[in-house]
Amino acid sequence: MTKATTSADPRPYHHGDLHRAIVGAALDVLSESQSTEFSLRELARRAGVSHNAPYKHFADKRDLLAAVSAVGFELLARQMADATKEHDSPRERLAAMARAYVRGGVNNPALYRLMFGGYLSGQDNGRPTIERTAAENMKALLVGAIRDGALGRLIPNSAANTHQIDGAILIFWSQMHGLTLLLVDRLVGPSEKTDDLSESVLQGMLDGLANSIPSLPPGVWIGPPPADSMVETVNLRTS
Amino acid sequence: MTKATTSADPRPYHHGDLHRAIVGAALDVLSESQSTEFSLRELARRAGVSHNAPYKHFADKRDLLAAVSAVGFELLARQMADATKEHDSPRERLAAMARAYVRGGVNNPALYRLMFGGYLSGQDNGRPTIERTAAENMKALLVGAIRDGALGRLIPNSAANTHQIDGAILIFWSQMHGLTLLLVDRLVGPSEKTDDLSESVLQGMLDGLANSIPSLPPGVWIGPPPADSMVETVNLRTS
DNA sequence: GGACTAAAGTAGACGACGTCAACATTGCTC
DNA sequence: GAGCAATGTTGACGTCGTCTACTTTAGTCC
Numbered sequence: 001m002t003k004a005t006t007s008a009d010p011r012p013y014h015h016g017d018l019h020r021a022i023v024g025a026a027l028d029v030l031s032e033s034q035s036t037e038f039s040l041r042e043l044a045r046r047a048g049v050s051h052n053a054p055y056k057h058f059a060d061k062r063d064l065l066a067a068v069s070a071v072g073f074e075l076l077a078r079q080m081a082d083a084t085k086e087h088d089s090p091r092e093r094l095a096a097m098a099r100a101y102v103r104g105g106v107n108n109p110a111l112y113r114l115m116f117g118g119y120l121s122g123q124d125n126g127r128p129t130i131e132r133t134a135a136e137n138m139k140a141l142l143v144g145a146i147r148d149g150a151l152g153r154l155i156p157n158s159a160a161n162t163h164q165i166d167g168a169i170l171i172f173w174s175q176m177h178g179l180t181l182l183l184v185d186r187l188v189g190p191s192e193k194t195d196d197l198s199e200s201v202l203q204g205m206l207d208g209l210a211n212s213i214p215s216l217p218p219g220v221w222i223g224p225p226p227a228d229s230m231v232e233t234v235n236l237r238t239s
Numbered sequence: 240m241t242k243a244t245t246s247a248d249p250r251p252y253h254h255g256d257l258h259r260a261i262v263g264a265a266l267d268v269l270s271e272s273q274s275t276e277f278s279l280r281e282l283a284r285r286a287g288v289s290h291n292a293p294y295k296h297f298a299d300k301r302d303l304l305a306a307v308s309a310v311g312f313e314l315l316a317r318q319m320a321d322a323t324k325e326h327d328s329p330r331e332r333l334a335a336m337a338r339a340y341v342r343g344g345v346n347n348p349a350l351y352r353l354m355f356g357g358y359l360s361g362q363d364n365g366r367p368t369i370e371r372t373a374a375e376n377m378k379a380l381l382v383g384a385i386r387d388g389a390l391g392r393l394i395p396n397s398a399a400n401t402h403q404i405d406g407a408i409l410i411f412w413s414q415m416h417g418l419t420l421l422l423v424d425r426l427v428g429p430s431e432k433t434d435d436l437s438e439s440v441l442q443g444m445l446d447g448l449a450n451s452i453p454s455l456p457p458g459v460w461i462g463p464p465p466a467d468s469m470v471e472t473v474n475l476r477t478s
Numbered sequence: 479g480g481a482c483t484a485a486a487g488t489a490g491a492c493g494a495c496g497t498c499a500a501c502a503t504t505g506c507t508c
Numbered sequence: 509g510a511g512c513a514a515t516g517t518t519g520a521c522g523t524c525g526t527c528t529a530c531t532t533t534a535g536t537c538c
Binding site for chain 1: 348352355356357360366374406409410412413414415416417418420421423424425426427428429432435436439440442443444445446447448450451452453454455456458459460461462463464
């Protein structure tokens with residue numbers, strides 16, 4: 001009976017959904033302060049909870065950051081998917097995706113940097129699973145658009161074409177990723193022209209891809225690394 | 240006379256060149272731990288100096304990080320310049336630059352992330368001067384290669400062509416920057432194929448640029464933002 | 479319906495960190 | 509050779525991530 005359990009106590013001992021509340025607070029802080037260096041304790045404070053409560057939901061700070069990052073990937077994928085809905089031609093769908101992608105990064109640089117900045121992906125134990133699947137989903141969107149003919153011709157989903165599609169995706173993704181980060185880091189600007197820049201960079205890229213899609217060297221992967229490439233870093237002491 | 244000043248004391252009270260020593264220690268830690276989260280105190284320890292000595296040479300941690308980042312830019316520019324020396328054709332010079340650029344990032348991800356990661360460029364008071372000039376130098380290298388005909392034709396240095404060159408640089412830079420970061424974040428791999436990937440991505444890009452160099456929208460800048468674009472964020476209380 | 483248990487939250491401690499202020503030592507200048 | 513500015517040291521403060529031990533609550537089983 002340390003605190004009165006009077007009828008209208010607004011704060012019960014148990015929060016109810018602290019996991020979601022903490023992630024939400026992190027997203028808030030991220031977009032308010034635009035800095036990736038916030039403290040776990042502040043998130044707890046915002047959620048109206050003791051500084052140690054989050055540890056019941058996240059193993060450590062990195063774990064929390066991974067959850068936030070995963071939400072970021074989902075958000076971005078949704079924005080890209082939504083953007084394509086308004087268009088029919090594959091070319092325009094891809095362009096809309098590009099705009100949405102770059103815009104997503106520019107609108108919330110801190111979140112984008114968290115997603116791609118590599119607090120995660122530290123070589124000790126690769127990118128957390130929750131994040132990997134979110135990133136995979138995003139990649140699937142691109143595959144669709146390119147296969148449907150964004151490059152001026154259909155690319156049926158055969159084994160041979162897989163390499164072509166991967167080549168195109170690599171170019172597209174790295175181009176947009178690079179543009180986004182240059183904008184975010186203010187090495188290119190101004191960011192009000194984000195859409196124009198996306199469009200002209202995309203145009204230059206498509207001109208190249210329409211002529212020849214470079215075939216990637218064998219053994220290359222795009223997206224989160226395949227599981228077998230991490231065998232040596234996995235915990236082997238389960239035997 | 241707190242400590243004996245005996246003849247062969249290996250550590251004099253004054254270090255001699257602590258500034259350089261600290262930056263050097265930071266570069267060491269960065270490439271050893273591959274984490275951008277090292278402590279000022281550890282650098283001091285490595286330099287064999289009290290935890291507060293660095294403050295006589297750097298205003299704060301951010302200031303130190305900026306110095307390290309500037310060295311990173313200089314290093315990268317040197318590697319790019321060296322790489323071009325072995326080649327005559329503009330196309331090959333640009334390709335060598337691309338390889339050197341991507342390789343530089345992949346060989347020291349933590350440093351590359353520090354350079355572009357945005358501890359700096361926080362919107363409070365833009366990127367530190369020391370870094371800006373280093374980044375400008377790097378950009379100048381690209382301008383040279385592209386002007387000299389890397390796209391298959393000479394682009395004389397006229398005012399009209401400036402926009403074309405900037406368009407080409409934007410595409411080139413964001414493409415290589417994006418590829419580098421995808422490799423660094425292990426979203427594309429394996430990194431042993433860095434050179435192959437650089438080459439095929441470069442090829443796809445040049446095919447596009449050879450056909451049409453997109454003209455950038457007016458008012459766009461590439462490289463560190465022009466001084467006048469930051470007027471509003473500058474401290475105005477000096478009046 | 480009441481005891482038991484596991485989940486969820488709290489309290490307090492620890493060492494490390496960035497930074498500040500006060501002090502000590504040294505090298506340079508007139 | 510005195511004085512001063514530059515450089516280094518010591519100790520302190522508040523904050524952080526994380527650990528351990530304790531308390532409160534919700535659900536389950538007889």
